[in-house]
Amino acid sequence: MRGGQDLLACLRTYLPRITHLHLKDATAAREWVALGEGVCDFPAVMRLLESTGYQGWVVAEEESEAARHDGIEAIRKNRAYLRGIGY
Numbered sequence: 001m002r003g004g005q006d007l008l009a010c011l012r013t014y015l016p017r018i019t020h021l022h023l024k025d026a027t028a029a030r031e032w033v034a035l036g037e038g039v040c041d042f043p044a045v046m047r048l049l050e051s052t053g054y055q056g057w058v059v060a061e062e063e064s065e066a067a068r069h070d071g072i073e074a075i076r077k078n079r080a081y082l083r084g085i086g087y
Contacts, residue, residue, distance in 0.1 A: 001040055002030045011048055019056040024063065032063040034074060036081040043085050
């Protein structure tokens with residue numbers, strides 16, 4: 001996504017080969033942010049994975065400035081976001 005790719009199109013193309021998905025979020029200016037604060041459509045990504053029967057790992061990470069200052073709070077915030085969208 002930060003490289004200008006259409007994330008969902010890329011996932012559709014390569015999903016048969018994907019066994020591990022590493023999620024992060026970023027702004028349109030390519031700055032790392034907490035999950036749900038950037039341009040990544042996580043609900044659409046998760047719906048796509050579910051619709052195809054994906055069985056691999058999904059790992060979320062954050063590299064924002066806020067996470068560097070308070071990693072525990074970043075984890076809590078990201079976990080709350082994922083729970084808020086049903087995961």
